[in-house]
Amino acid sequence: MSILTFDCYGTLLNSDIIYEYIEKVAKEHGVDGQHARDIFTMYEDRLMYGEPYQDYDRILKQILEYCDFELKTDFFKGEYNNLIAIHFNFKLHPDVLPALKKLKEQGHQIYLMSNTMHRFMDKHLEQFDGVVDGVFLAEDMHCYKPDLNFFKQVQAKLAFTNENHVHIAKGYWWDIVPATKLGWSKIWINRDQKQGFEREAPYLELPDLIDLVTLIKK
Numbered sequence: 001m002s003i004l005t006f007d008c009y010g011t012l013l014n015s016d017i018i019y020e021y022i023e024k025v026a027k028e029h030g031v032d033g034q035h036a037r038d039i040f041t042m043y044e045d046r047l048m049y050g051e052p053y054q055d056y057d058r059i060l061k062q063i064l065e066y067c068d069f070e071l072k073t074d075f076f077k078g079e080y081n082n083l084i085a086i087h088f089n090f091k092l093h094p095d096v097l098p099a100l101k102k103l104k105e106q107g108h109q110i111y112l113m114s115n116t117m118h119r120f121m122d123k124h125l126e127q128f129d130g131v132v133d134g135v136f137l138a139e140d141m142h143c144y145k146p147d148l149n150f151f152k153q154v155q156a157k158l159a160f161t162n163e164n165h166v167h168i169a170k171g172y173w174w175d176i177v178p179a180t181k182l183g184w185s186k187i188w189i190n191r192d193q194k195q196g197f198e199r200e201a202p203y204l205e206l207p208d209l210i211d212l213v214t215l216i217k218k
Contacts, residue, residue, distance in 0.1 A: 002165060003108070003109045003165045007174065008124070011171070022037050035071075039071065048115065064076040087120050088120060095208045110131055111135065116137055136157070145171070145178065146173060166184075166185045172188065176203060186204075188203050189209065
């Protein structure tokens with residue numbers, strides 16, 4: 001039996017729809033969609049990592065205000081409620097639940113580590129059919145990954161070692177890099193087929209969760 005910690009957004013849940021929606025709204029108003037998406041993600045990072053901790057719903061409101069500021073528009077801030085609704089409707093990637101159920105059948109413990117709030121995660125957990133043993137959220141940690149404090153708090157609470165733990169994540173900068181700094185065993189779910197760096201080695205790499213069960217078993 002192992003303790004398996006998973007990144008959630010991107011790894012398990014498809015969160016791309018939030019950025020696709022920003023592009024769509026921008027194009028509907030005659031604004032370059034990719035430019036709007038870039039501004040959204042830039043301020044998402046700035047407000048998460050460059051300011052004292054705030055809950056994500058407050059950050060989201062500010063991100064939209066900055067989108068209007070940068071693009072000289074006035075419609076993004078009116079999309080706040082729509083974006084909140086989209087967050088509630090993230091869906092699992094199709095490979096996720098079958099893999100997690102098999103891991104659970106093998107006796108592994110499954111925990112999620114996510115840069116989100118309980119108001120969103122409580123809804124997301126309805127899709128997991130009870131296979132998740134616990135969650136660690138930015139709202140509880142009062143910081144966002146890749147802050148090492150997030151990871152250290154999780155390790156302290158679960159008291160795992162590399163002999164009984166693996167961290168599994170799509171997010172390279174958010175998860176693989178800090179896991180490397182702490183010496184965690186890790187598996188990179190490289191859904192976007194990007195090229196990783198030698199400095200984060202060793203890590204195992206998969207394109208999705210389909211073969212994760214076999215890999216963990218080995």
